[in-house]
Amino acid sequence: MPIKFPSPIRFLNPSLPVARFPLTNVGLSLNTPRSIPIFTRVFPFKLKYLGFASHFSTHSFRPVPTGSRPEFSRRTGGGGERGETKLSKSLIEDEAELSDWVSDLRTNSIRGRVTSEDESDSDMGRRYRSKSGRGRETDSGGNRGGGAGVLSTKRRRESNSNEFSEPTRRRTESTFGSPTRDRGTVGLQNARRGRRERNLGFKRDDKGSRGKGVFIDGDVVDNGEDERKGLMQNLGGLINEEESDSDDDDNGVFEKNALSSIGLEKDFDVKDRPSLSTNSDSFMSETRFDQCSISPLSLKGINDAGFAKMTVVQAATLPAILKGKDVLAKAKTGTGKTVAFLLPSIEVVVKSPLNRDQKRPPILVLVICPTRELATQAATEAKVLLKYHPAIGVQVVIGGVRIALEQKSMQANLCQILVATPGRLKDHVENTAGFASRLMGVKVLVLDEADRLLDMGFRKDIEKIIAAIPKQRQTLMFSATVPEEVRQICHKALKRDHEFINTVQEGSEDTHSKVRQMHLVAPLDKQFPFLHAILKDHMADDPDYKVIVFCTTARVTGLVAEFLGALKLNIREIHSRKAQTYRTRVSDEFRKSKGLILVTSDVSARGVDYPDVTLVLQVGLPASREQYIHRLGRTGRKGKEGEGILILAPWEEFFLSTVKDLPITKAPVPSIDPDTKKKLERALSQVDMKSKEAAYQAWLGYYNSQKKVGNDKNRLVELANEFSRSMGLDTPPAISKVVLGKMGLRNVPGLRSK
Numbered sequence: 001m002p003i004k005f006p007s008p009i010r011f012l013n014p015s016l017p018v019a020r021f022p023l024t025n026v027g028l029s030l031n032t033p034r035s036i037p038i039f040t041r042v043f044p045f046k047l048k049y050l051g052f053a054s055h056f057s058t059h060s061f062r063p064v065p066t067g068s069r070p071e072f073s074r075r076t077g078g079g080g081e082r083g084e085t086k087l088s089k090s091l092i093e094d095e096a097e098l099s100d101w102v103s104d105l106r107t108n109s110i111r112g113r114v115t116s117e118d119e120s121d122s123d124m125g126r127r128y129r130s131k132s133g134r135g136r137e138t139d140s141g142g143n144r145g146g147g148a149g150v151l152s153t154k155r156r157r158e159s160n161s162n163e164f165s166e167p168t169r170r171r172t173e174s175t176f177g178s179p180t181r182d183r184g185t186v187g188l189q190n191a192r193r194g195r196r197e198r199n200l201g202f203k204r205d206d207k208g209s210r211g212k213g214v215f216i217d218g219d220v221v222d223n224g225e226d227e228r229k230g231l232m233q234n235l236g237g238l239i240n241e242e243e244s245d246s247d248d249d250d251n252g253v254f255e256k257n258a259l260s261s262i263g264l265e266k267d268f269d270v271k272d273r274p275s276l277s278t279n280s281d282s283f284m285s286e287t288r289f290d291q292c293s294i295s296p297l298s299l300k301g302i303n304d305a306g307f308a309k310m311t312v313v314q315a316a317t318l319p320a321i322l323k324g325k326d327v328l329a330k331a332k333t334g335t336g337k338t339v340a341f342l343l344p345s346i347e348v349v350v351k352s353p354l355n356r357d358q359k360r361p362p363i364l365v366l367v368i369c370p371t372r373e374l375a376t377q378a379a380t381e382a383k384v385l386l387k388y389h390p391a392i393g394v395q396v397v398i399g400g401v402r403i404a405l406e407q408k409s410m411q412a413n414l415c416q417i418l419v420a421t422p423g424r425l426k427d428h429v430e431n432t433a434g435f436a437s438r439l440m441g442v443k444v445l446v447l448d449e450a451d452r453l454l455d456m457g458f459r460k461d462i463e464k465i466i467a468a469i470p471k472q473r474q475t476l477m478f479s480a481t482v483p484e485e486v487r488q489i490c491h492k493a494l495k496r497d498h499e500f501i502n503t504v505q506e507g508s509e510d511t512h513s514k515v516r517q518m519h520l521v522a523p524l525d526k527q528f529p530f531l532h533a534i535l536k537d538h539m540a541d542d543p544d545y546k547v548i549v550f551c552t553t554a555r556v557t558g559l560v561a562e563f564l565g566a567l568k569l570n571i572r573e574i575h576s577r578k579a580q581t582y583r584t585r586v587s588d589e590f591r592k593s594k595g596l597i598l599v600t601s602d603v604s605a606r607g608v609d610y611p612d613v614t615l616v617l618q619v620g621l622p623a624s625r626e627q628y629i630h631r632l633g634r635t636g637r638k639g640k641e642g643e644g645i646l647i648l649a650p651w652e653e654f655f656l657s658t659v660k661d662l663p664i665t666k667a668p669v670p671s672i673d674p675d676t677k678k679k680l681e682r683a684l685s686q687v688d689m690k691s692k693e694a695a696y697q698a699w700l701g702y703y704n705s706q707k708k709v710g711n712d713k714n715r716l717v718e719l720a721n722e723f724s725r726s727m728g729l730d731t732p733p734a735i736s737k738v739v740l741g742k743m744g745l746r747n748v749p750g751l752r753s754k
């Protein structure tokens with residue numbers, strides 16, 4: 001018999017408070033006439049607030065009168081969203097698309113374009129030599145410099161059209177450079193000791209515990225968010241003016257509005273939910289799937305997948321979703337959110353009458369994911385659940401795949417469930433015959449990684465997609481992070497009576513306590529050696545190691561991968577400069593393997609479910625607090641233990657204040673013996689000069705867009721040149737004048753132009 005929960009209470013985790021949002025008067029906006037852009041209505045650029053207490057002067061967003069609002073007893077997330085310094089807003093769907101877009105700048109299609117990376121590459125190799133004097137001049141491989149160019153110029157422009165610029169605030173960094181002390185690697189080894197044993201059970205840990213980025217390697221990003229603001233500053237002239245109507249003002253306003261208008265309706269009392277009261281670290285509930293009204297064939301599929309009981313987020317959200325409610329759900333990384341939205345969506349298809357329109361059979365469920373890897377993974381999980389539903393089909397549409405192939409596949413195969421990345425989906429809406437009418441069948445819309453999809457980089461595409469599906473639908477949004485300002489936007493996308501189900505216990509962190517988090521502050525010239533030392537140490541400590549190294553941009557990722565490859569480490573790399581087929585192959589390989597290090601940009605930051613990752617290393621400033629959390633979430637999945645180390649330069653230490661609620665301790669500083677030092681220098685000298693030049697430009701672009709670093713241009717260039725020296729270059733690479741101009745860096749002392 002189906003279990004029943006009293007309707008106003010949404011439950012959760014062991015002691016998870018389930019938050020429900022007050023019913024504000026804002027729920028209508030997404031159901032707007034098609035001709036009016038949704039987010040323009042719901043989030044007007046000139047939105048003004050009349051006070052911190054929640055008064056708005058816009059007709060499309062009215063605050064709940066203070067008196068009628070449920071008391072803002074606590075903010076959810078245990079500080080998860082606290083202190084968000086809002087480091088970012090994304091620009092582009094998938095970094096590959098930004099890559100394409102930047103490639104596009106090389107053409108004559110956009111006014112005021114930048115000189116292409118390829119152009120700037122043309123003679124770089126001849127100009128500079130590595131420290132050893134033998135910089136190689138060969139191209140770094142067919143995968144570079146290409147971009148998966150399947151996107152139209154128009155779309156790329158549109159993808160970028162909503163970025164906002166931000167008034168430049170001058171700021172002088174005062175925290176540059178404090179030398180680190182060498183304390184040996186023993187501490188790190190100790191820190192890890194016993195990890196494997198602890199992994200054997202779900203025991204509680206006793207330890208105390210771009211966009212897309214922007215960019216720009218003159219070229220690219222991998223995932224920043226706030227850098228996007230910088231991108232706009234830097235590339236001002238590149239943006240289509242009609243579309244660059246900035247909502248600069250909105251950002252500050254938005255944050256305040258969010259703070260003042262969101263409250264929790266109810267705190268959850270775990271005593272009322274014995275089925276969920278496992279220990280508070282567990283991601284599993286006591287609820288069985290057959291306790292909900294799930295079809296027998298779905299139950300069979302679940303059983304075959306080996307899922308005996310629901311995870312906490314599944315138990316928390318399924319009853320509400322099955323009842324047809326709109327849901328915004330927040331649950332920690334790796335806790336089964338994908339099944340939580342797929343399973344009830346499948347049930348909607350099961351219950352839908354068979355459609356006899358063979359020519360344009362309707363798409364009933366639309367799942368949108370921010371990256372190609374994630375979309376592919378969600379579709380794979382759907383297929384597992386659909387094992388005993390031969391009449392239900394799932395298809396994927398993502399960038400990097402020939403659109404004609406997708407059109408064929410959607411026509412020739414069952415496609416009641418469509419999983420897509422936003423840009424490609426929009427392409428289909430605009431260019432695939434009959435697709436728009438199929439979309440009019442959508443009954444369930446899912447935004448996976450909702451906060452990412454609702455940020456600036458995706459806004460336009462999402463807006464168009466929502467306008468292309470029926471207003472009468474169920475909307476589900478899931479993420480491990482739901483910043484305040486995103487909650488505001490979510491309100492507009494969801495029905496008024498939607499439920500916000502937060503499975504992160506009040507007062508607990510957004511990260512898993514079984515994942516040991518550390519940071520290491522080291523000057524740039526020490527970072528390559530330290531990275532190597534940490535990896536070697538980890539590999540020695542755990543023969544089943546499986547490590548992900550996150551880097552700031554695609555080009556820096558390429559550089560780090562080459563460096564580690566030269567040291568004969570077992571390396572794979574994934575970033576936007578790699579072809580999609582390569583990305584898919586490497587992703588599959590990494591999923592199945594052990595004894596491997598994946599060097600990657602933020603294309604791998606969210607959602608991807610690689611089992612048993614033992615260590616996540618983040619090198620350089622993460623694009624945002626959220627991005628830090630999602631990257632870290634690649635380890636410690638399904639209740640396992642893991643380890644995360646963030647390597648920052650002294651002048652990046654400010655980032656720690658944005659994650660001060662997380663249990664991040666200081667990592668011991670590795671010691672580097674003279675022989676190893678020489679070996680590392682040799683390895684660096686083997687890295688392709690073009691990779692170094694591209695990484696230098698990308699590095700400069702990325703940090704230029706980070707306001708805390710990029711506002712002081714003289715200092716920025718000093719730091720970039722420090723980075724250049726850390727790669728073994730005596731002279732920093734020259735950058736084309738056009739690119740420097742676009743970055744706002746012309747005539748800054750220390751830069752070389754060509």
Ligand SMILES: Nc1ncnc2c1ncn2[C@@H]1O[C@H](COP(=O)(O)OP(=O)(O)OP(=O)(O)O)[C@@H](O)[C@H]1O
Pocket residue numbers: 306307308309310311314331332333334335336337338339479480606607608609633637638
């Ligand atoms: N009921 C269940 N029992 C056991 N394992 C499950 C269950 N549901 C899902 N899983 C597995 O848990 C793993 C993590 O799930 P999933 O990738 O959906 O997590 P997530 O919460 O979406 O993570 P992220 O926030 O990183 O996207 C997957 O391997 C999935 O197959």
